[in-house]
Amino acid sequence: MTLSRETDGELRRLIDGLVEAARGLADAGLVSGSSGNLSARTGGLIAVSATGARLSRLDAEQVTVVDLDGRVLRGGLAPTSELALHLEIYRRYDPGAIVHAHPPVATALSCVLDELPCIHPDMLDLGGTVRVAAYETFGSHEFAEITASALEDRRAVLMSNHGTVAIGNTPEQAADRTRLLEWAAGLYWRASLLGPPRVLSGSQQEELRAMVHRIGYGQLRPLEP
Numbered sequence: 001m002t003l004s005r006e007t008d009g010e011l012r013r014l015i016d017g018l019v020e021a022a023r024g025l026a027d028a029g030l031v032s033g034s035s036g037n038l039s040a041r042t043g044g045l046i047a048v049s050a051t052g053a054r055l056s057r058l059d060a061e062q063v064t065v066v067d068l069d070g071r072v073l074r075g076g077l078a079p080t081s082e083l084a085l086h087l088e089i090y091r092r093y094d095p096g097a098i099v100h101a102h103p104p105v106a107t108a109l110s111c112v113l114d115e116l117p118c119i120h121p122d123m124l125d126l127g128g129t130v131r132v133a134a135y136e137t138f139g140s141h142e143f144a145e146i147t148a149s150a151l152e153d154r155r156a157v158l159m160s161n162h163g164t165v166a167i168g169n170t171p172e173q174a175a176d177r178t179r180l181l182e183w184a185a186g187l188y189w190r191a192s193l194l195g196p197p198r199v200l201s202g203s204q205q206e207e208l209r210a211m212v213h214r215i216g217y218g219q220l221r222p223l224e225p
Contacts, residue, residue: 007042014040014047014171015063021099021171022049026056030103030178036163037080040097040171041090044068048086050077081139085165088144089151095167099174102163103182105189110158116181116188117199121208123184125218126166126177127154128205130184135160156181 018038025031025038036055039048046066049055053062064075068090070083080086086098109116116130123130133150136143147165150157156166156177164181168174191197200208211217 007045010042011045011047011065012060014042015060017097017171018047018049018063019058019060021097021175022055022058025099025101025175025178026054028179030101030182031055032102036099036101037082037086038097038099038171038174039080039086039090041095045073046086046090048079048083050075050079051081053077053080082143084139084141084144085147088148089165089167092148093151093167095174096169097167097171097174099166099168099171099178100163101166101178103178103185106158106164106182106185107162109185109189110163111161113158116158116185117197118205119188119191119197119199120184121200121212122180124205124208124212126156126181126184128200130154130156130158130181132158132160135162138162 018040022038025036034052034054037049039046044067047063048066049058050062050064062077064077064079065073066079067073068087070087072079082100089095089098110132114132118128131150131154133147136146147157147159151165156164158164164178166174166177166181168177188197
């Protein structure tokens with residue numbers, strides 16, 4: 001496949017970002033072995049980790065480029081077996097990147113909860129309460145549909161008895177949200193050992209969103225004169 005120099009350069013940057021994010025997730029213990037997969041999009045091109053790739057050792061040769069119909073355009077390895085999930089999320093929500101991982105605490109909670117309540121302001125970056133998509137066999141059309149539906153108006157979702165999905169503008173942002181989700185899951189678990197966690201109400205979440213927007217929370221900004 002022949003690409004313009006600009007598109008080829010952007011694709012290379014995306015792949016470099018995927019590799020860095022994948023290795024960071026592995027270093028943090030959020031994926032193990034060949035579990036988990038990542039992708040990033042530029043226009044109609046999607047760079048996705050290959051099936052069987054160990055994210056701790058992912059390199060550019062283990063990233064396959066496909067189109068929105070899943071046709072392989074570049075690369076010598078088959079894309080992840082959960083490609084249908086990535087494609088469905090791109091079609092519905094058009095994010096810049098997707099991370100699917102198996103963080104231990106979040107995955108444990110996916111086996112017992114119907115949703116992870118919003119108990120901390122930082123969870124607003126995930127969209128608030130995190131839904132748990134019903135169980136389906138991974139790689140299936142049903143799996144892709146039900147997980148993507150649970151992601152509506154959210155930036156992360158738990159997959160029952162399976163793992164997590166987080167989306168972002170870049171692989172780095174999607175990976176950061178995966179880390180945030182695991183942190184929130186750990187917070188909920190620890191709080192539950194002490195008693196029923198207090199949940200932020202809808203009005204409290206709206207007030208927090210307004211505050212975040214007003215002060216630019218979480219963003220570097222110059223000192224006001």
